[in-house]
Structure formats: structure tokens, C-alpha cells
Amino acid sequence: MRTILAKDISDKVAAMCMEANRKLPEDVLDKFAACHAEEEGAAKEVFRQLLENAKLSEETGLPLCQDCGLAIFFVEMGNDVHVEGGTPRQAIDEGMIRGYKDGYLRKSACDPFTRKNTGDNAPAIVHVDIVPGDGFKIIMMAKGGGSENMSRVTMLSPAQGWKGIKEFVVRRVAEAGPNPCPPTIIGIGIGGTFEVAPMLAKKALIRAIGEPHPDPAIDKLEKELVETLNKLNIGPMGLGGKYTTLDVKINVAPCHLASLPLAVNVQCHSARHKEVEL
């Protein structure tokens, strides 16, 4: 049995909250640069500003976006790990609160009715998976409200199949238009149950831009959707252009004979996430 101190988890989490909010993943930055080269006019100017913003954020420590998001954590905890000094959830909450405070990150969590800010961005949203071994992996996403608001879950009929899935996604992205800070990344969860589909969709957003789905059949569907969505000409910030979406990521799971659950999780261009292993 491997022992990990809750304090060590908190320290890592505090640091990763700050880093995720100040430095975009390389795949996102590379995609911005490629898009900047391809676009023209107002769309090109958007990518120029985003590249400059990323550089400035890294240099000054100012967050990439003032919406530093709710802090979402996917934890893969080895079955042979014991956390000492607190539960994994407590350790993550403690680290997140510290990271958002010390990093001058915006606290965006509030009561749904009174709308009173909780003041410390708590609670962190923590999903723990128990996996074989003695590893401890944490993936953190800083997820803004604007793009999350444009996300949807629906229960399709099995007969609707891929045609129905594709139409729902395309119409959702068209309806969202300029609102979620395009070009977006579209995370899609297909299958599972009512609560599993959105988890699949959210987790899909972690896979790097350009990294193909391991199943060639799904990879083909992702590419088909990218091509179709980019025909919409919503473009960067809704100003028109080649890029309405930077990538589409699909995760699938078996579902009930009667169901075809579908979740579309929209990610803004500021796709902030970070992974650490303890």
C-alpha cells in the first residue's frame, strides 16, 4: 500500500490551478498559430489577439480569461493508494481554494437561488475513479460558464442513429453561434445513461486537438463533424471564417436497448486543462 499525504495533493492542486489558468496546452497554442496563418480579416485578428493574450498571461501571471471557471477534477486513484491526513476530495478542495486565492483567480461559484458568491470558488467538482495500481493522477479543467451554458443533453431514439446525433450537434452549434467564444471544441458523449453521457462528453474534451480517437470508425465521425461544423461560417467570435470549431471529440459507451443518450459539451477556445501525477 502506497501512502500519499493529503497535503502533497493540496500543494499539487494549488499549483496546477494557477498553471492551467495561465498557460494554454501546447496543442491549443499550435492550433491557434495554424488558424492564424489560414484566416483573413477579422477572424485573423481574433487569433492574433488570442496568441498575444496567451503570451501576456504566461509572462504576467494574469489569468488567460477573467472567467477562471469552476474547477473540475478527474482523479484516477490507484487501488493500492491510501491518502493520509484527509480524503482526496478534501485535499483537492483545500488546494483549489488556495490556488484560486494565491493566484488572483476569479471565484465564480455561487448559490443557485440567492446567487451569493461562495467566496472561495468551492466546492471543487471532483470525479474519482479507482483504478488498478498505486498511481494517483489528477486532471484539472478550468471550465467557464459561457461555453458550459451552450451545452445540452438529450435522449434520442435509437432509430435516429448517427444521422440524428449529427443533426442535433450541428443545430446546437448553430444556435449557440457567437455566444460560447468560438472557435470551440465540441465534446460529445454518446451512450451510457442520462448522467453518463455528459461525463463522457466532458472527458472527451481532455483529449488533445488533432489526437485521433483510437477507434478508426469514431475518428471518421469526428472528422466528418469538424468538416460540417466549419461550413457554418460562425467563425472566431462569430465574425465569420474558416474555423467555427477547432476539433470534435467523441466518447462512446454502451447504452440501454431503448435509449440513445447524447450530450454535447461546448468548450470555448480557451481550453484550459492540466494533468499531474503524484
Place this chain on the structure above:
Amino acid sequence: MATHNLTTPLTDEVVMTLKSGDMVFLTGTIYTARDAAHKRLIEALDAGSPLPFEIKGALIYYVGPSPAPPGRPIGSCGPTTSYRMDTFAPRLHALGLKASIGKGKRSDEVKAAMQKYKAVYLGATGGAGALLSQCVTEAKVIAYEELGPEAIRELTVEKFPLLVINDAYGGELYTTPRLDLAGYE
């Protein structure tokens, strides 16, 4: 498409020179307000209380900035999505609000109010909050401090870069999604 160097407050005459697609570099004073602050502003109007700033000629920026680190007037401060303020905006335009600054679509009611009361909707680049903060030279909370990031702040801005999204003539810069090209009606 023209480029305008504007200073606040805005007059009807200046607003009427702006066309969707024009670039604006804004210098002067603007006021921040988003969801919770708008609710308070409308409650103040309902109660017959004065607003915390002069609304005639004013510009409201839909933003909830991140905390100011030491040595800076403000943290990151890019726009939030504007549609959530659509239910409040027409009433403020009727009182003389000349522009709102945000990102994303506006309702038909807001667009009609902008035509009726001579106002514009200006877009700033979302997700570029660190960059936009470089144009803010001063920031102070003037109302509803308890709302934290949602408090109303008076910002002094210098050459703040904006695009005219909706003008006072009914013009709009945002594209209509081409569902037809994507194979749908």
C-alpha cells in the same frame, strides 16, 4: 469599414456615425455590470432610487474581472456573454445608456431598443482578458461591493479595442450560421 477613436461619454451624434463592422478605440470612463448588478440596477429603478452612476451617455461593460494582483489596477477583464442582460438592457437604453460592451448575440428587443434610443452594441474579444486589461488604467468599485466580481466598477480605459456588432440602424456584424451549407434547412 471605418476606425473611430472615441471618448466617453457618448452623444447621439457620435453613436449615429458608427456602423456595424467599424472598429472603435475607446478612451474614457466605462462602468462594469453583469448579472447580479443588473438585477440591482433594475430594483433601484423600481424603487425610484438613483442609479450609482450617470446613465445618460454611459457605456456599460458586461464583465466580472479577476482580482487585481499587486501593482495592477485590475486583473483579467474580457467580456462575458451578453444575452443574459437582454431583459434589462432596453430599460437602460430608454434612460440614455449609449452602448453596452460584451460578446455574443442580442435579442430582437435589445436591437429594437438600440434603434429607438440611438445606441450601439460593441464587441470585445472573449477569452483575451489579460490583453484587454492592459487598456485599463484605473478601476474602483462604486457600488454593490458585496457582489465581489459582480460589483459595479468605474474603469478608466485607454484605446480599448472594440468592434461595432449592432449599430443604431439595425445593422449587425455577426454572421448567420450557414445551416444550408452544412446540409440542413
